[in-house]
Amino acid sequence: MNVTEMLQFIDRLVENQTGKHLDDLQKNIVQGLWEGKTYQQMAEDIPGRYSENYIGDESRKLFKVLSDALGDEVKKANFCWTLERAVNSPLVGLVNGDLTWCPHPDRQTTSTEAPKPTPTGPNHDLSLAPKIRTFCDRTTELSTLSHWLCNQNIPLISVVGIAGIGKTTLVKRWIDLNLEEFDTIIWKSIPFSPSLNTIIEDILTTVNPDTLLTHPLLTQLFQLLRDRRCLLVLDDFQHIFIPGQLAGHYKPEAQDYHTLLTKITEIDHQSTLLVISQEKNQQMMALDAELYPIKCLELGGFDSTELLKGVGLGESDSALQILKNYEGHPIYLKQISSLIQTLFSGNIAELFAEDHLILTQTMQTRMKTCFNRLSPPEQQIALHLSQSALPISREQLRADLSLSSTDLINGLDSLKRRFLLTSIETERIAFNLSPIFREYVRSLS
Structure with a gap:
């Protein structure tokens, strides 16, 4: 079914129900719903300078008419599905151009077959979903x-x-x-x-x-x-x-x-x-x-200075380096900011005076969990990469490690699928661990 056929079907439903045909705005709304547009997108596309709220109100009025006509709840979420199901239903037909629709045909229910209740209305269970208190720009x-x-x-x-x-x-x-x-x-x-x-x-x-x-x-x-x-x-x-x-x-x-x-x-x-x-x-x-x-x-880390300002690190070059070192991770950046305030009196330079990347207890715990989930070939690759200051090519890894080509390739691929490995393309593709994971694995040696 295309949008023209859908418009014809809905127009006949509305005419049967109200005695009126679809107006131009309703036709545009039907087309927008068919194309999966939001109310805001419809408001921008439909001529006439309508507001998003007005489009939503008019849509809900149309849903009410269609729900009454079909005997089935119609809303934005199920609009296309419900109308297509109605068109394909054996209960609808076109006779000499007129629409016939029987939403509630007479049925006999035997003693061995009880009618099945059909759920209506929204029914959500978000009891195990978190409550969002702060939300970074996504x-x-x-x-x-x-x-x-x-x-x-x-x-x-x-x-x-x-x-x-x-x-x-x-x-x-x-x-x-x-x-x-x-x-x-x-x-x-x-x-x-x-x-x-x-x-x-x-x-x-x-x-x-x-x-x-x-x-x-x-x-x-x-x-x-x-x-x-x-x-x-x-x-x-x-x-x-x-x-x-x-x-x-x-x-x-x-x-x-x-x-x-x-x-x-x-x-x-x-x-x-x-x-x-x-x-x-x-x-x-x-x-x-x-x-x-x-x-x-x-989903990767943040690369904007807004996050740095949000956790109190500012926009200095040192703060940008912290953003890079901790991969734009909002939780880790907040912890490092707190550490700078409590131990270094807010002086970022003191953090860089350390000879290695500082890992908080939370970071260490999470990296330990990650490392323990690795297969033996992945652990071997990670331990070797952690000891190098520079990325290492696949050919060099093959020469350095006692792994088969299959184990090496699969190990690198698996580390990538865990978001623990980065690759750099120069003359040859070279690999390195993500900074936080690299620091943790290095501490194991």
């Missing part, structure tokens, strides 16, 4: 998520980056700003509930407490994802990966997550699964983005 990343979630309706998204960089905060901030985009938003944290079956049971009963759980649960879940526009968030996804092996490989007891991620991209539905992880998922990397509708947002 305007570009928020816009990217909006484009993927609202315009492209991507079914599988990952937000990845090192611990503490702000992945969870970013996703929760987006949700706080866009609650109306989904019928159901449910946030689950893997450390609290690693079993996928338990998570699915919680999701189903959250949406409808009267749900009769039957196996396979995945079948019930995908029925829900078809019926309602859901956003399911799985935080700390790295906890289902095996420590001590290459990044992103599932634990034996977590193989059902592999099935979930595959099916979420293959089965037709109107929902999104968003995973937050400190490691890139090997499975998602193996899926061809040309064939599978998936997206990955890599």
